Amino acid sequence: xxxxxxxxxSRLLLRPFCFASFSLIAACSFNxxxxxxxxxxxxxxxTALKRDQLYLKESLPPSLPYPDDSFREGLTQQQTYxxxxxERQFQLxxxxxxxxxxxxxxxxxSLWLDNPKYTPHLVAHQLAGQDQRGNVxxxxxxxxxxxxxxxxxxxxxxxxxxxxxxxxxxxxxPSREEIDxxxxxxGQDLEIAYTAxxxxxxxxxxxxxxxxxxxxxxxxxxSWGGVNGHxxxxxxxxxxxxxxxxxxxxxAQSIRQWLDEHPHRMREIxxxxxxxxxxxxxxxxxxxxxxxxxxxxxxxxxxxxxxPLGSILLAQVPKLDQAGELIGHEFRLLLxxxxxxxxxxxxxxxxxxxxxxxAHRLAGQLKHFGKVWLLLPSSNPSSR
Numbered sequence: 001x002x003x004x005x006x007x008x009x010s011r012l013l014l015r016p017f018c019f020a021s022f023s024l025i026a027a028c029s030f031n032x033x034x035x036x037x038x039x040x041x042x043x044x045x046x047t048a049l050k051r052d053q054l055y056l057k058e059s060l061p062p063s064l065p066y067p068d069d070s071f072r073e074g075l076t077q078q079q080t081y082x083x084x085x086x087e088r089q090f091q092l093x094x095x096x097x098x099x100x101x102x103x104x105x106x107x108x109x110s111l112w113l114d115n116p117k118y119t120p121h122l123v124a125h126q127l128a129g130q131d132q133r134g135n136v137x138x139x140x141x142x143x144x145x146x147x148x149x150x151x152x153x154x155x156x157x158x159x160x161x162x163x164x165x166x167x168x169x170x171x172x173x174p175s176r177e178e179i180d181x182x183x184x185x186x187g188q189d190l191e192i193a194y195t196a197x198x199x200x201x202x203x204x205x206x207x208x209x210x211x212x213x214x215x216x217x218x219x220x221x222x223s224w225g226g227v228n229g230h231x232x233x234x235x236x237x238x239x240x241x242x243x244x245x246x247x248x249x250x251x252a253q254s255i256r257q258w259l260d261e262h263p264h265r266m267r268e269i270x271x272x273x274x275x276x277x278x279x280x281x282x283x284x285x286x287x288x289x290x291x292x293x294x295x296x297x298x299x300x301x302x303x304x305x306x307x308p309l310g311s312i313l314l315a316q317v318p319k320l321d322q323a324g325e326l327i328g329h330e331f332r333l334l335l336x337x338x339x340x341x342x343x344x345x346x347x348x349x350x351x352x353x354x355x356x357x358x359a360h361r362l363a364g365q366l367k368h369f370g371k372v373w374l375l376l377p378s379s380n381p382s383s384r
Contacts, residue, residue, distance in 0.1 A: 032131035033347070036240045039248035043318050043326050043368040048133035054093030054306065054346055055125040055374065056134070064112065064120070064314070065331040067298065072113055074295030074335050075312075079106050081290045081337070082310045090308045095125055097376060102310045104377045109312055109333070124314055124373035127306070130347025136372045137348045138317055140363030141207050141301065141340070143286045143294075143355040145219075146200055148193035148212040158198045159191040160212070163226040163278035173228035177271035192222065192279060199259050202235075202270055203252065205277040208340060209286045211355060223287055225280030232275040232341035239269065251324065252364035275341055286355070288338025296354030301338035306346045307374060311336040316371040317351060324365035334372075 033044070082103050090097040108120040129135040149156035164185060167173055174184035180198060193212050195201055204210045209223045236255055239245045245254055259266055285293040288301065290309045300313065307313070313334040321327050334351070343350055349372060353359040 032133070033135070033137075034130075034237070036234075036237045036247045036250065037137055037367070037369075039246075041326050043329065043370060044131070044135045045133065045369075045371075048135070050132045051128065052132065054128050055095040056128070057095075058124045058126055058373070060120065060122050060124050060375075060378075061314075061331075065333060066116060067113075067333055070295050071298045071333060071335075072110075074293075074298050074337070075106060075110060075113070077292035077295070078290075078310060078312070078335050078337065079103070079110075081292050082106065085310070092306065092308075092374075095374075095376075097308060097311075097374075099310075101376055102308060102312075105312050105375050106310075108377070109375075120375075121378045122375045123378045125376055127372040127374065128346050129369075129371075130345060134371050135369040136346070138315070138366060138368060138370045138372075139348065139350050140353045140366035141350050142353040142359035142363040143210050143221075144200075144204060144207060144360060145211045145213060145356055146195055146204065147215075148195050149215055150193065152194045155196050156194040158195045158201055159185075160193050160195065160201060160204070160222065161185055161190045161278050162192060162280065164188060164190060173230075173276070175228065175230050175271075175274040176276045177267070177274065179228075179276055180270065181267050190278075192281060193220075198266070198270070199256060203256075205275075206342075208277065208338075209279075220281060221283050221286060222279040222281060223283050224289070225278040227278065227341065228274075228276040230274035230276065233273040234342060235269055235273050238272045251367065252360075277341075288352075290337040292337055294337060294352050295335060296352060296359065298333065298335050299337045299352040300334040301340045301343050301350035301352070302336045303343050303345055303348075304339055307336050307349075307372075309336055309339065312375045313349075314373040314375060315349075315351075318366060318368035318370055320362075320365050320368070326368050329370055 082099065085099055087099050105122060108122055112118045112120045126134050127136055164173060178184040209221065211219055211221055213219045236250045239255065239258060240247045240250055245258055259269065288294050288299060313336060315332050315334045316329045317332050318326050319328045319330050338352065340350055351366065353363040
C-alpha cells in the first residue's frame with residue numbers, strides 16, 4: 001500500500017499557529033478526558049497547547065499520505081453523496097463551512113490523485129478534541145459475519161429485528177431490556193433471522209451493520225434500520241466504573257470474555273445500555289449514514305455537528321502491534337461517511353476496518369488517541 005508515512009518527529013510540519021486564547025498548560029489534567037480512556041500508552045499528547053475553539057486553522061503539510069485505489073472509489077461515492085445534497089451551511093463553532101466547500105475539497109483531492117505532484121489548495125483545521133489539546137480518541141468498527149437460522153430452534157433463538165411500525169402508549173419504542181429479556185416485540189413479524197448468542201446481537205447493534213449467513217449458505221447484508229430512541233450507554237464504561245475490567249484492558253474482546261464468564265449478570269450489564277438498533281435488508285455492500293458504501297480503512301463515523309458528513313479528513317491514526325499495544329501513529333486520509341450513537345462531540349471518531357474476523361480483531365483493539373484535521377479550501381472566506 002503506497003502510504004507516505006510521516007515521522008513522529010516531524011510534528012513541526014503540523015505545529016499550530018498560536019491564538020491569544022491558548023493556555024500554556026503542559027501537564028495532564030485528570031478531568032480533561034473520561035477516566036476510562038486514561039490508560040498507559042494511550043497515544044494522548046498531554047504537552048499540546050490548550051485552546052477554547054473547536055477548530056484551529058493550520059497550513060497543509062507539504063506531503064499528503066497517498067492512499068490506495070480503494071480510496072478513489074470511496075471518494076467517488078463521497079462526491080455522489082455531496083451531489084445529492086441541496087445547498088447548506090454548517091456552523092462549526094469558530095468555522096463556517098458550506099456544501100460548495102466540501103465539493104471543492106473533493107475536487108482538489110481528485111486532482112492530486114491524478115497528479116501527485118499537484119499541491120491541493122487546501123487548509124487543515126485541527127479538531128480540538130475532548131481535552132481541547134487536539135487529542136481525538138480513534139476507535140474502530142467493522143462488519144461481522146454471523147451464522148443464523150431462518151426459524152428458531154433450541155440453539156438459534158435470539159432474533160434480529162426490523163424496526164417496529166408502532167410505538168407504545170407513550171410514543172416510545174421498548175428498551176433493550178424489554179426487547180431482549182421481556183419479548184416486547186414478539187408476535188409482530190419483525191424477525192429477520194435468529195442467532196445463537198445474544199452477545200453477538202449486542203455487538204452487531206454496536207457495529208451498525210453485518211453480514212448474516214443462513215444454514216443453506218445464503219448470505220444477506222443487514223444495514224442500519226433505525227434505533228429505539230433510548231440513550232446510548234457504553235457497557236465498557238459501565239464495566240470499568242464497576243471495577244470489573246481495568247480501563248487499560250478494555251476492548252470488545254475483554255468485554256465478550258467478561259460476559260462469557262458471568263452469564264448470570266449478562267441481563268444486568270447489557271440492559272445498562274437501553275439503546276437498541278434495528279436492521280434493514282436488501283443492500284449489497286455496507287453503507288453508512290451518508291447512504292454510500294463504506295470503504296475499509298478510509299471511511300469514518302463522526303458527529304455531524306462537529307464534522308459534516310461528506311468531509312475529507314487528514315488523521316493521525318494509531319498504529320498497533322499484534323497485541324494491541326500502541327507503537328506509533330501514521331497519517332491517513334479519511335472520508336466522513338457515517339455516524340453512530342456513541343460518536344458525540346469533538347473527542348471521538350470511529351474508523352471503519354472492513355468485513356470479517358481480521359477487521360474484528362483490528363477494530364476491537366482500537367481505543368487510542370490521535371489527531372484529526374478537517375480539510376477545507378485555502379480560499380474559504382468563512383473560516384476564521
